[in-house]
Amino acid sequence: MPAEAGQKADCACSYGMKLSWDINDPQMPQEPAHFDRFCEWPDGYVRFIYRGDEKKAQRHLSGWAMRNTNNHNGHILKKSCLGVVVCARGCALPDGSRLQLRPAICDKARMKQQKKACPNCHAALELIPCRGHSGYPVTNFWRLDGNAIFFQAKGVHDHPRPESKSETEARRSAIKRQMASFYQPQKKRIREPEAGENQDDSGHFDHIHPLENPEEFDIIPDPGFPVPGQPCFSFPNSDAYKATCDLATFQGDIVPPFQKYPNPRIYCPGYANSSLYPALYKDSNNIPNDTDWLHLNALQYDVNSYSSFERSCDFTSKQHGWKPALGKPGLGERTDHGQFQAVATRPYFNPEPPCRYLTTPPPGPPALQTVITTTTKVSYQAYPPPALKYCDTVREVKSLLGCNYASENTQLSIYPEALDLPATVATAASPTGSLPLKIPGDCRAIRHTLPFPQESVPSRVDGAETWDVCPSGLGSTTGYSDRDSPFLSYDNEDF
DNA sequence: GCGTGCGGGTAAA
DNA sequence: TTTACCCGCACGC
DSSP states (O other): OHHHHHHHHHHHSOHHHHSOOOTTOSSOOSSOSOOOOOOSSOOBSOEEEEETTOHHHHTTOOSSOEEEEOOSOTTEEEEEEOOEEEETTOOBOTTSOBOOBOOOSSHHHHHHHHTSBOTTTOOBEEEEOOOTBTTBOOEEEEEEETTEEEEEEESOOOSOOOOOHHHHHHHHHHHHHHHHHHHHHHHHHHHSGGGGGOOSHHHHHHHTGGGOOGGGGSOBOOTTSOOTTOSSOOOSOHHHHHHHHHHHHHHHHOOOTTOSOSOGGGTOGGGTTOSOOOGGGTTTTOOOOOHHHHHHHHHHHHHTTSSHHHHHHHHHHHHTTOGGGTTOOOHHHHHHHOOOHHHHTOOSSOOHHHHTTOSSOOSSSOOGGGSOOOOTTOOOOOOOOOSSOGGGGHHHHHHHHGGGGGGOSOOOOOOGGGGOTTOOEESTTSSSTTSOEEOOHHHHHTGGGTTSTTOOOOOOOSOGGGOBOOOOHHIIIIIIHHHHOGGGSOOOTTO
16 A cells, blocks of 8 residues: 555656646746656646647547637637536435536537436436636646647536546447347347337336436446445346446436426525526526435535545545535535635535635635636746745645545645645746736635644645646546446436 | 537627 | 637537
């Protein structure tokens, strides 16, 4: 374990974070001596430098459902997170996990996707928008410069991980294969006398009732919170697989009778009157009025990934007192800690971790003007490099995290400079060094590492946007998929 | 059909 | 001016 932890610790401090640069810089680090391993699930204010021949980096891949965002900058590709699609009821799957689908990137496809029913409870699906960056979606920036691909993420995903792209693609391809192979015998049976007993649609479901839990076939079982004993599914019976596949596929085309529910308050009782509902919640007035809903989802959020840190350090978070928040919608704590904008605008998750350390919540929309989130026609200005390196104090936090490495096969990149709460003014990360870069909610939101008993306030370094908790590299890329193995299943392609 | 990248355009702050 | 976001288009798989 020590060796493993050490390896992860080495990866934790990405090379990109060691160097001081910002995606908006007019001049990027030239010919980096090292490159980072590709991180499929970047989270937090992280930066990576990938090799120019890194295929995944070239494709700007991400486990998160990122869509292209026009920043009117041809040199820097900006992508924003779409969030995750979940069951509106927050139904629990047999394994205790939650439905966490990957939002379709295409707007049209996404709208279509949201009209589908939960494969588990047939309730409506809901898109949980990402609000991890001061109330706005987490943004990722890609920039090709020389022989390196620079990546910078801004924001902390405040939602569970969706199904990764690779998983989605694998599942879709599997579905196609299975569909092709399944319908052949199906047609044969229809022609056979004994097969004509029930061939209509309703009968179809009756046939496959034992498998009417297609949630097993399209589930992200809590990516950051592996359920012991059921990391993946085993289906010795391939026929059952096929049947379920078809079922799920058909279900996906069924418009549920209760496609939407009429009570938006269920999303966030504390912010029911908020006019800051995400744009993607244009139809948020159709939310299931299910008293369990909020609890379930709050629980899900706590259990899953209410932040990158929990995702990577979930066990640690419990060990250090976050678990009591489980199941608590957090209204009281919201009151105690104020309304964190990023959370207040998105009522889905328990905002406790991000809020816990907020002191003066913004009464209204976040001070976005002080947060550089895009690269729109950036007016470049030279700025002095930071005096300190990012990882100077990493060791300290690493020690804090030492107890949680076993929690997940992901790596942690902790950049404690951002843990410095008072240091909400950063200069290094800003392309304009002379311009104080205030990091309002988003920076504070990631200070959820502070509950550690060994809590210490690392000396401020620089670059408030450099705090990083990233299940990066092989840990997330391989371990996550392998662990969860949701794509091993067969499910509705529409999901 | 969908993902992806690009770019025009608009609204809000 | 900055930023987010909508939309359409083209291209590739």
